Amino acid sequence: MSMIDFYKYQGTGNDFVIIDNRNNQFNGDDVSLINHLCDRHFGIGGDGLMLLESHPELDFTMRYFNSDGREASMCGNGGRCIAAFAVHMNVVKSPESFSFMAVDGEHHATYNDGIVNLKMISVNDIKKADNYTFMNTGSPHHVCFINDVDDVNVVQEGKEIRYSELYAPDGTNVNFVQFDSENQIKVRTYERGVEDETFACGTGVVASAISAHLLKPEYTHFKVDVLGGKLEVTMKPNEIGFDDVWLKGPATFVFKGKIEI
Known part of the structure; x- marks a missing residue:
């Protein structure tokens, strides 16, 4: 010892x-x-x-x-x-x-x-479905937008998606996102490996901000509220995805x- x-x-x-x-x-x-x-x-x-x-x-x-x-x-x-x-x-x-x-x-x-x-790494491969997006921002992330993130059971619903056949066998992280204003979002995340909701997830915040840009392409800078505080994400869209992606916070x-x- x-x-x-x-x-x-x-x-x-x-x-x-x-x-x-x-x-x-x-x-x-x-x-x-x-x-x-x-x-x-x-x-x-x-x-x-x-x-x-x-x-x-x-x-x-x-x-x-x-x-x-x-x-x-x-x-x-x-x-x-x-x-x-x-x-x-x-x-x-x-x-x-x-x-x-x-x-x-x-x-x-x-x-x-x-x-x-x-x-962060450049993100060039994004799956866009009717009710979610999926991408790898250094870690794999499923992102879905809902009306009120305070009203979701993050652990229960996140675990169902994380262990679903869609992401077998390795699973994914899961983010629930809400627009607070034009370029401000609120994010809650279920993290695989931790197998619980965490106060924040950096790669999840990045995936959520990129997903928000896909809905509101006029914004490339997003302020993000998480359970543990505030973060910011900036990005530069390119022809196939995003580069110059930065995550800022304490x-x-x-x-x-x-x-x-």
């Missing part, structure tokens, strides 16, 4: 355990250990765990694990939080512009007074500690 330093960060209520693993002291293949650390009753507690690791060319590498302990697809709020962590740990050369590698590719970010602006240090593993 050994003691390891950990840090807790949250982005609009989406909370994460972060470990500086540049010396490879933590075993990212230990699913049960990561699940234990994310447990809110017996561990530290978090929607996921991230490892900050070295990269030969970029400022660092981000590895993200869902709270079930399995290495997962991209997490937008996690990306913003690990970007803030990297700045606080003096890992990056300049907080005004830095880059890191994640499972879905290279990301650029800026940090200014607790606000992280994170460039990333906050909560506490740090040591735990025996």
Whole structure:
């Protein structure tokens, strides 16, 4: 057994355990250990765990694990939080512009007074159905617009869609979206891997904003209300989809500690 330093960060209520693993002291293949650390009753507690690791060319590498302990697809709020962590740990050369590698590719970010602006992947493959859209914004997302997101059972209805034959066998994340005004939306998300509603989901917010643009193409900047606070998404439409997609919002240090593993 050994003691390891950990840090807790949250982005609009989406909370994460972060470990500086540049010396490879933590075993990212230990699913049960990561699940234990994310447990809110017996561990530290978090929607996921991230490892900050070295990269030969970029400022660092981000590895993200869902709270079930399995290495997962991209997490937008996690990306913003690990970007803030990297700045606080003096890992990056300049907080005004830095880059890191994640499972879905290279990301650029800026940090200014607790606000992280994170460039997401380009989105060029969007399925548009009568009552939903589906796309991959680093993670797969089903997006449906409803009249009142406060009146939906996110866990029950999200779980039904997540485990439906439409998305078998891997499943999907599910977002319920409501227009508050012309370019302001409210989003609630059921996240696979967490298997619950979370206070925010960055890739889900991006998918929701892109879906909102499809309904209101005059807007390329959306303000987004989530359970944990406020985010912003900007995008540039192209002939086949969207590029220059940015997710902006707060990333906050909560506490740090040591735990025996």
